[in-house]
Amino acid sequence: GAGVSQTPSNKVTEKGKYVELRCDPISGHTALYWYRQSLGQGPEFLIYFQGTGAADDSGLPNDRFFAVRPEGSVSTLKIQRTERGDSAVYLCASSRDGRRVGYTFGSGTRLTVV
């Protein structure tokens, strides 16, 4: 597609539930990133995919967070047993090859855990 698409744009869930957030990167972009932006803060790195593999998942806060990219295109960020502290905007970005230039961000998914 022309840009990075994220769905849903908004998600409200109850504490303890499981959620999935989807990112559809720009066609042909092999590098994909997930960031989390809490209220009043800058985005913080969660995970980086090069192709199908997670090359760097050092930003995932704990084992309740997991992300996949099975075919090297669409990625899904999965959060188990959600907590109120998980409430944030989750941003996805893609780039042609991950070499520090040309990041394109999606509009994000605003997750609210009640």
Added chain:
Amino acid sequence: AQKVTQAQTEISVVEKEDVTLDCVYETRDTTYYLFWYKQPPSGELVFLIRRNSFDEQNEISGRYSWNFQKSTSSFNFTITASQVVDSAVYFCALSESFNAGGTSYGKLTFGQGTILTVHP
């Protein structure tokens, strides 16, 4: 460790005033990239500029200009003759090189952002 500091949390100006947003960074890399992004109320991050660490020339794009000073690790952003449509949160970001599985890649470290409000 890489770090980006935007000391100004909020700035408020009146239309047509010039405004400068400060950004200071820390990095261990000799080669890195610096970015500025704009985040309007819609939430999307809009790319404004990317600067290579080897290129210290200042850049001007319309009403926007950037001052990169490697000696002070600063990459400041000036908006000339501000307009109401410039109201947004502005983020400075740093991209360093990392290696995993034999592949070099970058990831962004953002500052906390500066909320700019331009009043008519």
